[in-house]
Amino acid sequence: MTDDVLPITPKTAFSRKRDRAGYDRRDIYSILDASVLCHVAFMFDGAPFVLPTAYCRYGDNLIVHGAVNGRLFQSLADGREASVCVTLLDGLVLSRRAFHHSMNYRSVVLFGQFEAIEDPDMKNEVLNALVDHIIPGRCSDDIIPNTRNELAATAVLAMPIVEASAKVRSGPPRDKEEDMDQPVWAGVVPMRTVYGMPEVDPETRSDVRLPDYLRHLTTGQ
16 A cells, blocks of 8 residues: 555545545545445547446556446546546435435545556456455355456456545534424434345256355355
8 A cells, every 4th residue: 555645636625525525545445445336437439428337446456347349448448537436325314404414425536547457367366356346255266267268358447546535424414503493303314235145046056055255245144
């Protein structure tokens, strides 16, 4: 890990709610590591696009992947500017006044350029890291390895994490003093991601049992 605190740039500087801003690399990484879905913004043929995709953090880089002939990767592999957003929704904040309703959340916005990973061995290592980020333990010994043809058909892009900021809101509503005595319920409705029980593919061999890593993921045991 390099540079414990990222520099504030014109893109990452906050014009309001500066108390929610954060540039500590550890805080940014903790948010990135807690999610699996990001949204990538870029320009293509003169039009703005925002596309959702799976991602992982690999060291000091954000990794995305897809088909080599896909729009996202054809647009970003040449090093043009892009922005990436990751958001974790922690709760709905219900205030006494409609104007003050909000959400509790943790988010990170990154800016930079993606670089294509071409080396097959590195590409394979990073793709395995991506799968293990989404389902911890999946690539250890419970998956069919990538073939050379599959690696050749897959684009893997890395964005160095050098320009980014975190934004966090937590806690109860922040109503004005004059509204506190109004007969209106106020508080927070917590939200969290919950894994359901895995549904086996009916074509799975009868001697294949539910892996321990999935049992732990869904039950915590």
